[in-house]
Amino acid sequence: xxxxxxxxxxxxxxxxxxxxxxxxxxxxxxxxxxxxxxxxxxxxxxxxxxxxxxxxxxxxxxxxxxxxxxxxxxxxxxxxxxxxxxxxxxxxxxxxxxxxxxxxxxxxxxxxxxxxxxxxxxxxxxxxxxxxxxxxxxxxxxxxxxxxxxxxxxxxxxxxxxxxxxxxxxxxxxxxxxxxxxxxxxxxxxxxxxxxxxxxxxxxxxxxxxxxxxxxxxxxxxxxxxxxxxxxxxxxxxxxxxxxxxxxxxxxxxxxxxxxxxxxxxxxxxxxxxxxxxxxxxxxxxxxxxxxxxxxxxxxxxxxxxxxxxxxxxxxxxxxxxxxxxxxxxxxxxxxxxxxxxxxxxxxxxxxxxxxxxxxxxxxxxxxxxxxxxxxxxxxxxxxxxxxxxxxxxxxxxxxxxxxxxxxxxxxxxxxxxxxxxxxxxxxxxxxxxxxxxxxxxxxxxxxxxxxxxxxxxxxxxxxxxx
Amino acid sequence: xxxxxxxxxxxxxxxxxxxxxxxxxxxxxxxxxxxxxxxxxxxxxxxxxxxxxxxxxxxxxxxxxxxxxxxxxxxxxxxxxxxxxxxxxxxxxxxxxxxxxxxxxxxxxxxxxxxxxxxxxxxxxxxxxxxxxxxxxxxxxxxxxxxxxxxxxxxxxxxxxxxxxxxxxxxxxxxxxxxxx
Numbered sequence: 001x002x003x004x005x006x007x008x009x010x011x012x013x014x015x016x017x018x019x020x021x022x023x024x025x026x027x028x029x030x031x032x033x034x035x036x037x038x039x040x041x042x043x044x045x046x047x048x049x050x051x052x053x054x055x056x057x058x059x060x061x062x063x064x065x066x067x068x069x070x071x072x073x074x075x076x077x078x079x080x081x082x083x084x085x086x087x088x089x090x091x092x093x094x095x096x097x098x099x100x101x102x103x104x105x106x107x108x109x110x111x112x113x114x115x116x117x118x119x120x121x122x123x124x125x126x127x128x129x130x131x132x133x134x135x136x137x138x139x140x141x142x143x144x145x146x147x148x149x150x151x152x153x154x155x156x157x158x159x160x161x162x163x164x165x166x167x168x169x170x171x172x173x174x175x176x177x178x179x180x181x182x183x184x185x186x187x188x189x190x191x192x193x194x195x196x197x198x199x200x201x202x203x204x205x206x207x208x209x210x211x212x213x214x215x216x217x218x219x220x221x222x223x224x225x226x227x228x229x230x231x232x233x234x235x236x237x238x239x240x241x242x243x244x245x246x247x248x249x250x251x252x253x254x255x256x257x258x259x260x261x262x263x264x265x266x267x268x269x270x271x272x273x274x275x276x277x278x279x280x281x282x283x284x285x286x287x288x289x290x291x292x293x294x295x296x297x298x299x300x301x302x303x304x305x306x307x308x309x310x311x312x313x314x315x316x317x318x319x320x321x322x323x324x325x326x327x328x329x330x331x332x333x334x335x336x337x338x339x340x341x342x343x344x345x346x347x348x349x350x351x352x353x354x355x356x357x358x359x360x361x362x363x364x365x366x367x368x369x370x371x372x373x374x375x376x377x378x379x380x381x382x383x384x385x386x387x388x389x390x391x392x393x394x395x396x397x398x399x400x401x402x403x404x405x406x407x408x409x410x411x412x413x414x415x416x417x418x419x420x421x422x423x424x425x426x427x428x429x430x431x432x433x434x435x436x437x438x439x440x441x442x443x444x445x446x447x448x449x450x451x452x453x454x455x456x457x458x459x460x461x462x463x464x465x466x467x
Numbered sequence: 468x469x470x471x472x473x474x475x476x477x478x479x480x481x482x483x484x485x486x487x488x489x490x491x492x493x494x495x496x497x498x499x500x501x502x503x504x505x506x507x508x509x510x511x512x513x514x515x516x517x518x519x520x521x522x523x524x525x526x527x528x529x530x531x532x533x534x535x536x537x538x539x540x541x542x543x544x545x546x547x548x549x550x551x552x553x554x555x556x557x558x559x560x561x562x563x564x565x566x567x568x569x570x571x572x573x574x575x576x577x578x579x580x581x582x583x584x585x586x587x588x589x590x591x592x593x594x595x596x597x598x599x600x601x602x603x604x605x606x607x608x609x610x611x612x613x614x615x616x617x618x619x620x621x622x623x624x625x626x627x628x629x630x631x632x633x634x635x636x637x638x639x640x641x642x643x644x645x646x647x648x
Contacts, residue, residue: 102523102637104532199541201521205639228564235557237550246553348638353541368541373550378519378543380557383565383643390642 014447018440020467023409025440027396030210036344043327043446044069046455048174050329050338051075051160055197055357056103057084061120064103065089067340067348068162073150074099074109075160078121084155086162087122087147098147102201122147157186158194167452177422178269181316181323185331188356189297191304196334196354199368203351203376207386209393211341214349215328216439218385219271220261222431223410228384235380237373239366241289248374248381253282254318261411261431262315263438265424265465266457270435271323273315273427281305281313290366296359324435326442335375345393351376408433408440412467423457424465441466474582481581488591488617489579491625496574499647504555507647511548512618512626519544519632519648534633543644544632551647566645570601574648587619588628595648607641609634613648
């Protein structure tokens with residue numbers, strides 16, 4: 001038996017903490033230190049993870065520091081070939097961070113410890129004592145001591161992703177049926193591919209809870225809204241502010257559709273899934289408080305309608321998307337949320353907001369102010385989420401509390417698969433927890449798998465659906 | 468507003484003005500701590516700009532990159548009185564879970580300096596140390612500086628016209644900000 005899938009609780013195996021008949025997950029999986037350490041190895045070293053957006057790196061030498069799980073990575077646009085690459089932010093000599101700034105532009109990255117110096121393609125170009133007769137005496141083979149580069153990197157319609165596993169499938173295959181949704185989310189509001197830039201800096205803040213609490217179950221979680229966000233409309237923070245009774249939601253008109261929650265049990269992604277029954281995009285509905293903003297979006301929308309007039313929009317169409325890219329990235333239309341685990345009970349949240357890269361200033365300003373009052377640690381909506389996600393953790397940790405199971409049974413047994421749809425794509429009611437269950441199907445597959453040979457369904461013809 | 472030079476002598480030596488500004492800021496802090504949020508709103512000018520930027524780790528000298536730019540970038544707060552009024556309404560619903568049950572806040576204000584006076588507006592710098600204690604054992608500390616513009620007012624002595632809040636954190640170590648500074 002492989003010890004790597006055991007927990008410290010006697011000889012119990014991870015699989016035994018999930019009851020697919022009852023639809024439950026034992027709290028141990030959220031609070032156990034061994035489980036967390038295994039997640040970092042089994043999941044965060046193998047999955048494709050979100051790093052940032054190309055608009056953060058416009059010029060050669062531009063860089064920013066991002067995270068992959070508990071570790072920092074340096075993302076930099078090379079001065080010579082202008083390619084974007086990502087490296088572990090840890091000097092090859094003694095492991096100090098080679099870059100201690102959030103962003104900037106640089107010729108080189110010099111470690112502040114012993115001056116090991118790397119260029120913007122990650123190559124070692126110098127080190128203290130490299131030529132000293134009493135030191136390396138010219139024997140330091142610089143070509144062997146470059147920064148540790150990610151195994152695979154991709155720029156997907158402007159979004160930057162990487163994995164530490166050379167055997168991971170291509171990013172598009174990793175996304176599977178959600179690839180067109182991610183692509184759609186990166187369109188400008190006129191429907192043009194890679195039409196966004198992101199506002200900077202990102203809001204970053206810590207929440208004392210296990211990373212899976214928000215990452216696995218915030219998309220999509222339709223039943224939390226009415227209770228968690230009961231107070232929000234009083235704050236009138238929506239695009240319309242006090243107009244429309246302070247409603248926090250933007251009004252939209254939709255093509256005839258059926259809405260589901262959909263989870264991909266083989267790949268782990270999932271969330272809202274709207275099946276449009278006719279081609280096209282519905283008319284624009286005015287919904288902005290500030291002058292001239294609707295004029296801009298209406299004009300863009302007409303272009304988008306033209307693009308899609310004979311096409312069924314993807315299931316995340318009409319700004320209606322809200323789904324998780326396994327394991328820790330939530331796309332809520334152009335609002336993107338990343339959950340970086342730090343410790344078993346601490347997660348760091350980063351928020352990015354996309355906006356049409358060519359939008360005029362008054363439009364960018366309106367969008368920017370909307371997201372600031374809505375989202376983040378000072379956002380009138382998300383602050384209530386933080387409270388609930390936080391207190392799940394301490395209230396689940398006790399010797400008694402940890403014995404109990406979380407209930408993931410909403411809609412259990414009502415999911416269905418469609419003929420011709422990819423292997424383990426399961427549709428369920430639009431208020432169900434199907435996407436949460438899909439996350440755990442995939443989670444267990446990662447935790448038990450020896451390698452990507454056991455993980456990529458096309459290769460192994462697997463069906464990881466647990467429930 | 469952030470002038471590091473010695474303030475003009477007519478401001479520096481105006482003990483009454485220094486005293487009035489400090490007393491106003493202390494009173495404001497007390498209203499927040501006593502949860503008299505509607506009274507606190509009375510201290511805000513209708514044309515208030517309330518701004519609390521994010522802070523980056525940047526290379527020495529790249530100071531223009533340190534604080535998020537209110538013209539183009541993302542901040543914690545970058546808003547007017549109407550949004551702040553909405554936030555108070557939200558807290559007062561009693562179902563704003565991030566601040567329900569309500570916290571025990573203590574806003575400590577110090578280092579008050581009036582640095583300039585132009586017409587009926589004065590420029591005031593101060594520091595805050597805000598202690599938050601909530602539920603059984605949750606503690607957060609928010610510490611930083613403020614750069615204010617206050618306008619003379621017959622009823623409340625001053626109204627806050629501009630406030631720039633610089634918190635001494637990069638990654639925010641609190642899960643939410645559910646008070647005002």
